[in-house]
Amino acid sequence: MKIDHLGIAVESIEQALAFYRTALGLELTHTEVVAEQGVKVAMLPVGESRLELLEPTGSDTPVGKFLAKRGGGIHHICLGVDDLEAVLSRLKAQGIPLIDDKPRVGAEGCLVAFVHPKGTGGVLVELSQKQPQSLSSTEETSSAATHTV
Amino acid sequence: MKIDHLGIAVESIEQALAFYRTALGLELTHTEVVAEQGVKVAMLPVGESRLELLEPTGSDTPVGKFLAKRGGGIHHICLGVDDLEAVLSRLKAQGIPLIDDKPRVGAEGCLVAFVHPKGTGGVLVELSQKQPQSLSSTEETSSAATHTV
Numbered sequence: 001m002k003i004d005h006l007g008i009a010v011e012s013i014e015q016a017l018a019f020y021r022t023a024l025g026l027e028l029t030h031t032e033v034v035a036e037q038g039v040k041v042a043m044l045p046v047g048e049s050r051l052e053l054l055e056p057t058g059s060d061t062p063v064g065k066f067l068a069k070r071g072g073g074i075h076h077i078c079l080g081v082d083d084l085e086a087v088l089s090r091l092k093a094q095g096i097p098l099i100d101d102k103p104r105v106g107a108e109g110c111l112v113a114f115v116h117p118k119g120t121g122g123v124l125v126e127l128s129q130k131q132p133q134s135l136s137s138t139e140e141t142s143s144a145a146t147h148t149v
Numbered sequence: 150m151k152i153d154h155l156g157i158a159v160e161s162i163e164q165a166l167a168f169y170r171t172a173l174g175l176e177l178t179h180t181e182v183v184a185e186q187g188v189k190v191a192m193l194p195v196g197e198s199r200l201e202l203l204e205p206t207g208s209d210t211p212v213g214k215f216l217a218k219r220g221g222g223i224h225h226i227c228l229g230v231d232d233l234e235a236v237l238s239r240l241k242a243q244g245i246p247l248i249d250d251k252p253r254v255g256a257e258g259c260l261v262a263f264v265h266p267k268g269t270g271g272v273l274v275e276l277s278q279k280q281p282q283s284l285s286s287t288e289e290t291s292s293a294a295t296h297t298v
């Protein structure tokens with residue numbers, strides 16, 4: 001298991017990049033607009049993980065509502081797992097509340113499922129499993145249609 | 150650079166472990182009470198990073214106040230860097246507001262400095278540099294006196 005990415009809700013990707021890219025020196029490898037989620041995404045790898053800056057395209061979007069309620073900050077953490085079905089079975093057996101009780105196709109062709117913050121101490125946790133046909137991070141530019149940030 | 154750890158503020162470490170340890174299967178390698186910070190810490194490695202569950206010892210503590218204001222969730226992220234002085238110089242040159250404008254000794258003998266959330270899109274970011282005399286994660290049980298979570 002590893003931290004696959006941290007989703008960070010920001011008012012402005014451009015402003016946030018002044019810190020994460022210009023000052024810290026992280027590389028911006030990819031940006032895209034995921035229209036059906038109402039969000040612009042900027043990805044910056046850090047070690048085996050990456051930061052995903054999430055800027056809403058409007059106030060009536062999931063990330064827009066998050067910002068209005070809590071301000072900028074960590075929106076979710078994503079843990080990469082080898083066998084998502086097996087992990088979800090263990091979570092159900094433990095009575096952990098799930099947002100997705102079975103895997104669905106998410107960003108870059110990965111299988112993903114979200115765990116409810118009630119079961120995690122308040123953190124929105126995404127679980128993600130790479131599939132054989134998952135795109136590598138350098139090939140992901142055409143994945144917008146299934147991107148779920 | 151890598152994600153060194155995520156600090157997660159929780160009402161109850163015991164409850165949170167039902168998810169992170171029992172259900173997800175992460176290993177709990179270390180717990181300690183850091184009296185001068187008013188916090189109990191539980192560390193669970195995940196890949197090259199680790200999760201640090203932070204439970205306040207009382208309501209009038211930094212983590213206790215965070216919980217009262219925002220509820221459980223990510224308290225801070227810590228990025229491991231090779232040369233903290235150099236990174237702080239770059240941040241200052243870019244006008245990024247800092248909580249610590251020079252390194253201080255933190256957890257496990259590391260050098261640490263916190264960046265103000267105003268400069269990071271709302272995230273409390275800790276920067277940490279291992280020192281030659283830093284303790285490895287298996288030797289850290291005696292580091293409570295300098296632990297700054």
Ligand SMILES: [Co+2]
Pocket residue numbers: 005007076078126148149
């Ligand atoms: Co995500």
Ligand SMILES: [Co+2]
Pocket residue numbers: 154156225227275297298
């Ligand atoms: Co910390």
